[in-house]
Amino acid sequence: MELSKATLEIFSKLEQKWLYHCEGKKTRILSIDGGGTSAIVSCAALVHLEDQIRAKTGDSNAAIADFFDMVAGTGIGALVAAMLVADGGAGRPLFSAREAAKFVEEKEAELFRAVGGGIFRRRTRFSGKSMDKALKGAFRRDDGTILSLKDTCKPLIVPCFDLNSAAPFVFSRADATESLSFDFELWKVIRATSATPSFFNPFKLTSVDGKTSCLALDGGLVMNNPTAAAVTHVLHNKRDFPSVTGVDDLLVLSIGNGPLTRPAKMKLTRGGDCSTGAVIGIALDGISETIDQILGNAFCWNPNDYVRIQANGSGEAVLAERGVEALPFGGKRLLTETNGQRIGGLVQRLVVSGKTSLPPSPCKDTAVSPLVNGR
Numbered sequence: 001m002e003l004s005k006a007t008l009e010i011f012s013k014l015e016q017k018w019l020y021h022c023e024g025k026k027t028r029i030l031s032i033d034g035g036g037t038s039a040i041v042s043c044a045a046l047v048h049l050e051d052q053i054r055a056k057t058g059d060s061n062a063a064i065a066d067f068f069d070m071v072a073g074t075g076i077g078a079l080v081a082a083m084l085v086a087d088g089g090a091g092r093p094l095f096s097a098r099e100a101a102k103f104v105e106e107k108e109a110e111l112f113r114a115v116g117g118g119i120f121r122r123r124t125r126f127s128g129k130s131m132d133k134a135l136k137g138a139f140r141r142d143d144g145t146i147l148s149l150k151d152t153c154k155p156l157i158v159p160c161f162d163l164n165s166a167a168p169f170v171f172s173r174a175d176a177t178e179s180l181s182f183d184f185e186l187w188k189v190i191r192a193t194s195a196t197p198s199f200f201n202p203f204k205l206t207s208v209d210g211k212t213s214c215l216a217l218d219g220g221l222v223m224n225n226p227t228a229a230a231v232t233h234v235l236h237n238k239r240d241f242p243s244v245t246g247v248d249d250l251l252v253l254s255i256g257n258g259p260l261t262r263p264a265k266m267k268l269t270r271g272g273d274c275s276t277g278a279v280i281g282i283a284l285d286g287i288s289e290t291i292d293q294i295l296g297n298a299f300c301w302n303p304n305d306y307v308r309i310q311a312n313g314s315g316e317a318v319l320a321e322r323g324v325e326a327l328p329f330g331g332k333r334l335l336t337e338t339n340g341q342r343i344g345g346l347v348q349r350l351v352v353s354g355k356t357s358l359p360p361s362p363c364k365d366t367a368v369s370p371l372v373n374g375r
Contacts, residue, residue, distance in 0.1 A: 026251040026305070027234055027244050028356065030068040030084075031227035034075025034193070034220040035257040035284050037112045041318045042077055042255045043101035045309045046084070048319055048340060049253075050097035052347040063093045067350040068253075069241070070155040072230035074219040077257060078158045078193045079111075080104065082139070082186055085152040089141055093153055103138060110134040112199075126199045128191075135187035147186045148208055149176035154356070155240055157233055159219035159226055160192040163202055168222045169214050170229060174237055180209040192216035198280060225288035227254040227295055247298050247305070253346060254295065256310030258318075259285050296326030307346050309339050319343075 032042050046064065054062045065071070065085050073081025083100040084093055095103065104111075113130040139147045149156065155173045162169040171189045175182035184192075188205040195203040196218040206213045223229050231250065234241045243249065274282070292308050299306035303325070312324045312334065319340035324332050335342070 025243060026249055026353070027070075027241055028068045028251045028350065029227070029230050029234060029253070030064065030071045030081070031225070031230050031252065031254045032071075032073040032077030032081045033226075033254075033256045033288050034073070034077045034218070034224045035259075035288070036076060038108060039076045039080055039101075039104050039257055041258045041309075041311050042080055043097075043104060044318050045255050045339065045343060046080065046097040047101050049343050049347065052344055053351065056347055056351040064097055065093045065153045066355045068154060069356045070157070070230060070234060072157045072226040072233075073193075074159055074224055074226045075194050075196075076104070077226075077255075078219065079135075079138075079190045082152070082156060082158070082190055085154045085156050086139060086147055086186060087151045087153050089143070089145070091153060094139075094141070094147075107134045107138075124199065128200055128203070131191060131194070131200075132187070135190050139186040139190075148183050149173050149186065149189060150183055151186070155233075155237075157226065157230060158189050158193050159223040159229060160195070160214065160216040161219065161221050163215040163217060164213065168219075169216070170223075170233075172233065174233070174240060181207050181211040183208045193219035196220065196280070220284045220287070223287065223291075224284040225254065225256070225291040227252060228291045231295070231298075248302065250305060251346075251349070252295065252299070252306045254292070254306070254308045256288060256308070258311040259313065292326045293330070307342055309343065 032046075050062070050064050053064065053067060054060055063084070071081045071085050073079070080100050083095040083103065084097065086094040088094040111131050111134050113127040115125050115127045136146075141147065145151075149171060150173060152173050157170055157172040159168055159170045161167075171184055171192070172182075176184070184205060184207055188203075192203050192205055192214065193216070194200070195216050200218075203216045204213065205216065219226070231247065231252065234244055234250065235246070292310075295306050295308075296303070308324070308326065309318070310324060311318045312321050319338065321339055323335040323337050323339050323342045325335055326332055337345070
């Protein structure tokens, strides 16, 4: 028994050294899809991820932000992403994954409170004021400080669609630290990326210095799966990620929020058309699946560096479901590993390579200069 125990320890040490050698100094990206109002899939995955990190490290205070270099999110995914990296004031996240999941669950009725629209209005509408109140409470420190994009432990990007420019607009900490004209209050950023046209009116917001404005619609309309935007951001942001030269330098965890549409439940109108709600669902799911396919192709030579966690519709809890992987030349395959096991394997790599070395949120005393040639 003693020899067997010693052998296992030796092989464990060798495995860790081999993994560390292979891992190098990969930049680690966490991306969370939009879609829906409950974030059940992403919250379950993130709580499991953080629990596994704490179990592997033996550190009960370890946070997801400690092991990822940047985080991206859209819609409800942006809310969770921002909560995981919002700086509580001492360079530590304001929320753990479990606390973020609890907030989403307990505040769902406030975030998405239905409002009456009269007897002739048939579509559901949500209260913007109710969501505003819930988000303001989430992104305010105990001392009353209202957090902005600069106040994050790690870089954060969140997309929306700007009606003023008729183009996508991506909120990012990188821009916020370069110029106050691109620094926005966090609660407003989440409000902007959540303004789904069929449920909310467009949301107008301005930067903290009042010089930049945006009339926002839901980021899911253009980037429901923000992983590609996150990868592109890291590849081109040499200030924060100088060692990244290509996808071989990246380790990506992309988390979905479950499909909004299912073939068996798709119904056409009497005229043979898809309903407006169905079209929105198809668009959001289609964007997410297309990005997954693109990233699958980009990482085809090293698929272990791109992990996608998504519900596969088997009816089981997402962690117990078998993982689904996009094939390099189209289609998908069902894996033998469950989503929970895939997260566990990723955590092993994260822990072996250690915490990230990227600096936390910038010092508030640092001078902020205007951007050169725009964004």
